[in-house]
Amino acid sequence: xxxQASLTWLAGHELRLGWRDWVSLMTAGGRTRGRTAFVALVCxxxxxxxxxxxxxxxxADAGLxxxxxxxxxxxxxxxxxxxxxxxxxxxxxxxxxxxxSDLDLILTSxxxxxxxxxxxxxxxxxxxxxxxxxxxxxxxxVLAALGGxxxxxAYGVVIAMGAVATAVALALTITLFRTIGAKRxxxxxxxxxxxxxxxxxxxxxxxxxxxxxxxxxxxALQSDWMLRHAPDTASAFWWPARxxxxxxxxxxAVFGFAAAVLGMAIAVFSHRFGEHSIxxxxxxxxxxxxxxxxxxxxxxSPARTLRHKEWxxxxxxxxxxxxxxxxxxxxxxxxxxxxxxxxxGHDAFIVLIPVIVMAAGQLAGGLAWLTISGxxxxxxxxxxxxxxxxxxxxxxxxxxxxxxxxxxxxxALLAFDAVFAAAVCGLGILSAAAAATMIQLCFRVQxxxxxxxxxxxxxxxxxxxxxxxxIAWAATSALAAAGVWQAIGPAIVxxxxxxxxxxxxxxxx
Amino acid sequence: MTSSxxxxxxxxxxxxxxxxxxxxxxxxxxxxxxxxxxxxxPNGAGKTTTLRMVVGLLRxxxxxxxxxxxxxxSDPVAAKQITAWLSDEPMIYDKLTPYEYLEFVAGxxxxxxxxxxVRARELIGWLGLEPHAHERCEGFSRGMRQKVALAGALVHDxxxxxxxxxxxxxxxxxxxxVKDVLRARARDGGTVIMTTHILExxxxxxxxxxxxxxxxxxxxxxxxxxxxxxxxxxxxxxxxFLTLVAEQAxx
Numbered sequence: 238x239x240x241q242a243s244l245t246w247l248a249g250h251e252l253r254l255g256w257r258d259w260v261s262l263m264t265a266g267g268r269t270r271g272r273t274a275f276v277a278l279v280c281x282x283x284x285x286x287x288x289x290x291x292x293x294x295x296x297a298d299a300g301l302x303x304x305x306x307x308x309x310x311x312x313x314x315x316x317x318x319x320x321x322x323x324x325x326x327x328x329x330x331x332x333x334x335x336x337x338s339d340l341d342l343i344l345t346s347x348x349x350x351x352x353x354x355x356x357x358x359x360x361x362x363x364x365x366x367x368x369x370x371x372x373x374x375x376x377x378x379v380l381a382a383l384g385g386x387x388x389x390x391a392y393g394v395v396i397a398m399g400a401v402a403t404a405v406a407l408a409l410t411i412t413l414f415r416t417i418g419a420k421r422x423x424x425x426x427x428x429x430x431x432x433x434x435x436x437x438x439x440x441x442x443x444x445x446x447x448x449x450x451x452x453x454x455x456x457a458l459q460s461d462w463m464l465r466h467a468p469d470t471a472s473a474f475w476w477p478a479r480x481x482x483x484x485x486x487x488x489x490a491v492f493g494f495a496a497a498v499l500g501m502a503i504a505v506f507s508h509r510f511g512e513h514s515i516x517x518x519x520x521x522x523x524x525x526x527x528x529x530x531x532x533x534x535x536x537x538s539p540a541r542t543l544r545h546k547e548w549x550x551x552x553x554x555x556x557x558x559x560x561x562x563x564x565x566x567x568x569x570x571x572x573x574x575x576x577x578x579x580x581x582g583h584d585a586f587i588v589l590i591p592v593i594v595m596a597a598g599q600l601a602g603g604l605a606w607l608t609i610s611g612x613x614x615x616x617x618x619x620x621x622x623x624x625x626x627x628x629x630x631x632x633x634x635x636x637x638x639x640x641x642x643x644x645x646x647x648x649a650l651l652a653f654d655a656v657f658a659a660a661v662c663g664l665g666i667l668s669a670a671a672a673a674t675m676i677q678l679c680f681r682v683q684x685x686x687x688x689x690x691x692x693x694x695x696x697x698x699x700x701x702x703x704x705x706x707x708i709a710w711a712a713t714s715a716l717a718a719a720g721v722w723q724a725i726g727p728a729i730v731x732x733x734x735x736x737x738x739x740x741x742x743x744x745x746x
Numbered sequence: 747m748t749s750s751x752x753x754x755x756x757x758x759x760x761x762x763x764x765x766x767x768x769x770x771x772x773x774x775x776x777x778x779x780x781x782x783x784x785x786x787x788p789n790g791a792g793k794t795t796t797l798r799m800v801v802g803l804l805r806x807x808x809x810x811x812x813x814x815x816x817x818x819x820s821d822p823v824a825a826k827q828i829t830a831w832l833s834d835e836p837m838i839y840d841k842l843t844p845y846e847y848l849e850f851v852a853g854x855x856x857x858x859x860x861x862x863x864v865r866a867r868e869l870i871g872w873l874g875l876e877p878h879a880h881e882r883c884e885g886f887s888r889g890m891r892q893k894v895a896l897a898g899a900l901v902h903d904x905x906x907x908x909x910x911x912x913x914x915x916x917x918x919x920x921x922x923x924v925k926d927v928l929r930a931r932a933r934d935g936g937t938v939i940m941t942t943h944i945l946e947x948x949x950x951x952x953x954x955x956x957x958x959x960x961x962x963x964x965x966x967x968x969x970x971x972x973x974x975x976x977x978x979x980x981x982x983x984x985x986x987f988l989t990l991v992a993e994q995a996x997x
Contacts, residue, residue, distance in 0.1 A: 617898065620829065
């Protein structure tokens with residue numbers, strides 16, 4: 238029998254919580270949705286394996302005698318994945334610090350808080366590893382099926398990457414706590430996580446744009462400069478790549494290194510975890526002053542009052558600031574490509590119009606959820622003397638206004654080079670944003686803004702419809718900008734998605 | 747002033763609402779201007795559903811609702827203009843300060859900014875929120891949040907204030923402040939309707955008490971009227987309430 242409050246007992250408790258969290262995430266809390274979620278997961282797994290076959294089948298024969306170019310390619314892919322894992326781990330660590338949940342229970346129980354937090358850190362590492370394994374599995378399976386079982390060693394590398402990402406995330410977050418304090422860490426950690434997640438992809442794209450005038454990140458990885466300056470193939474730098482290729486000695490070294498780093502991080506930081514969690518819990522009691530120079534109420538119509546409220550709340554939402562920053566970060570490479578194109582005078586801007594339109598659709602979807610569903614005072618707004626449709630209209634205006642404000646400079650820049658393309662891009666942005674807003678309107682729920690992170694699980698139809706609608710509008714805009722009549726095709730698909738959403742909409746029934 | 751010559755602030759006629767089972771069943775209710783009315787009843791009796799229908803958050807299946815002579819079902823905007831609603835869970839915006847929240851409410855109700863500011867200052871002072879008036883509400887205790895929500899309900903000077911369990915979770919000091927504000931409101935001619943589980947509050951504050959069970963109004967009147975209905979004369983509201991509910995359950 239396992240001794241109560243021992244590491245194993247606590248690990249069992251954390252595992253149970255983690256499993257239930259995951260099941261709830263998959264089934265959106267509904268028991269009857271379990272089978273649907275299972276079928277959906279199987280479909281996604283099949284799709285991902287087909288996609289993996291299409292992308293990596295050609296590399297299945299790569300062996301241990303691979304050249305520098307192959308090692309650079311694999312290492313680049315690993316760093317890219319690791320930066321995303323690190324971003325995810327930072328978010329998990331920050332969330333663990335700021336979630337009060339069972340903090341009072343832990344700290345007032347006779348169990349060793351250090352043990353509890355050590356197990357919790359282990360759980361974060363496991364979650365990071367599990368996500369990485371899930372995402373990498375289709376690619377590894379395809380490579381193993383075509384190139385031999387040695388490719389299965391890649392699973393070990395992926396788990397090691399999750400462990401190192403968690404250790405680094407812990408170190409970074411705790412350093413932030415110690416340097417800037419609990420109050421600012423929440424916002425800064427979210428922004429840092431977003432920047433880390435985007436930085437490597439964007440860095441490669443920027444390098445590719447300047448070297449090859451392309452958005453492909455592999456163009457930079459395979460450039461002469463990169464291959465000339467890469468370490469010798471015998472260098473320890475390539476061990477993770479070699480481990481992926483089936484070098485078991487390298488795999489043992491990578492695994493040992495990861496375990497040591499994670500173990501050290503847990504040993505060093507577990508006692509600080511409790512200390513910082515207490516500080517984080519006190520953040521909600523801290524005071525944020527919003528003093529004005531002159532206290533006066535402004536005269537606004539009810540619709541303008543609502544729009545102003547939405548914009549103020551969006552502006553003051555740290556999580557949303559980091560998400561918005563992320564969207565804008567991803568727009569940097571297209572903006573750079575635009576600038577390079579403008580300088581050289583060729584028509585590569587057609588490549589970036591769909592990127593911009595897609596980003597606008599995704600951003601609008603998030604903003605629309607926050608303004609329409611994430612209303613923290615629904616009773617107040619519903620009992621105000623304004624017609625319900627006027628309230629909705631004001632909220633839609635708030636979303637479209639925000640999207641227009643963010644994307645207007647890019648469209649204006651584009652207009653310097655090609656007025657027609659700029660007009661198409663502007664229309665595409667508006668269409669994608671309006672469609673995403675309509676989808677959120679059809680699937681509106683009553684939720685708190687703080688539930689934003691879980692919005693995708695509340696309606697998977699809305700999530701997929703939003704993504705496919707943005708893709709359809711992106712394709713329409715790209716084809717229209719190229720002056721091709723086939724642009725009608727994806728536009729019809731986009732309207733079809735909206736019609737489907739309207740028919741399936743719970744608010745209609 | 748007797749009930750008969752007072753203006754009717756709220757009239758419900760044959761109002762019913764059904765979810766899985768009837769929540770409110772052919773309810774008739776008349777509340778007069780300047781009256782402090784307490785609606786009491788066991789859990790699930792239909793109190794909150796009734797009030798949510800009055801403020802337009804739910805639509806009745808059948809029946810009519812009139813607020814200050816305005817048909818609330820055919821002209822909800824006009825009815826809402828003179829009504830305020832305060833739920834048991836204070837719903838305010840964490841990222842706004844009390845003044846910003848009140849400015850928002852005043853904007854929704856189209857109150858002249860200068861008048862709204864004067865009222866906001868009065869309410870903030872009255873409710874003891876002055877030291878926190880420019881702080882974001884995110885760090886506020888439940889009591890402070892309830893006070894901000896109450897200030898929001900009063901800043902547009904409603905004729906009818908409807909409150910669902912406004913004293914839940916409040917400390918004695920805050921509860922006293924809220925009760926004082928509501929009593930003053932009724933004294934000044936406003937109509938206050940409140941649901942509560944705290945029968946002493948209903949007993950001390952209300953002009954009339956309505957007892958609701960299984961979606962029906964089973965008794966109504968002053969405390970003495972209710973005592974007479976149970977055939978007892980010297981019992982507390984708690985005893986009277988329990989007798990009435992038990993009789994209804996047995997019926």
